[in-house]
Amino acid sequence: MSMTMVLLIVGMAIVTYIPRVLPLTLLEGKELPPFLQSVLRNIPFAVLGALIFPGILLIQEGNLLFGVVGALAAIILALIGANVMIVVLGSIAVLSLYIFFI
């Protein structure tokens, strides 16, 4: 293992850990203003929207339809109330069939 590579990896590990650990530890037990608390509670749902779109449509470069089919499969499965694992495996299955038959 080269020394430079180890230094690089350790450096990357440190700067990745900082944003993960600082808020969780510095804010422990602190009562934030109500508005800020509400905003922080909104973040999981907002970030899900941003993580899904537009990424889900762009999973295969230059083939928007592939992403649309995958997105529709996931949305329909989730809408009918399937649990997360079924949504994941079902969407993979639909796209596998799509590749084989179209």
Next chain:
Amino acid sequence: MQMIATASSGIEFKRGLQAGTSIAVGYMPIALTFGLLAKTTGLTIAETLLMSLLVFAGAAQYISLSLIASGIGIGIIIFNTFIVNIRHFLMSASLNEKMEEDRLWKKAIYAFGLTDETFTVIATREGKSTTSFALGVMFIAYGSWVIFSGVGHFIGASLPAFLQAAMSIALYAMFVGLLMPSLKKSIKVFYLAGVAAALNCLFTFTGLLETGWAIVAATLLSSVIVELVVLFRGRVGLT
């Protein structure tokens, strides 16, 4: 004051493992490809495993490979890694609102396992999340990431092309599956996700912001705007 602590930590850990399984499935193709790319970039299997073990951040690790290949200095690669992971500040602060109170050293341990995926699974759980649940989710996600990074390097190949393509939907499908139950129950969740999605599309397609920043800006703007609307229009219809 805690409503949790009804389940023992062992049961909570197992529930975490269960909830994290879809992350493990979704990480598999990405980690395999990472291992393969690391090999073609010239990293040894030990270096590849060490990076996945210590960094555990998909996007940052992928970008580092292309920067290593281009021969850029390590200071710039480390700085770039920091920029790519800045969004975790936001997630860590939000997760803190969701988690049961616990010793600082325990929080410092599970903070390591925070990724986009573990965060969304833990933070969308109903009620408070326990330390054991978070550890379970992270353990299985981390295991998948590290093991399949190594396997990808070792066999020097990823999955068959069709499966690789089909499995690229996995994490997105998981996000949809996590969002939908709350979306059905709450119009506020609908607006939060919708506004963030629209803003992220806008930033991405206009090239206004790079992907990492686009997600941070869209998430933060949506969370604040929707909360302001709730504040000024009262809670009527937006709960």
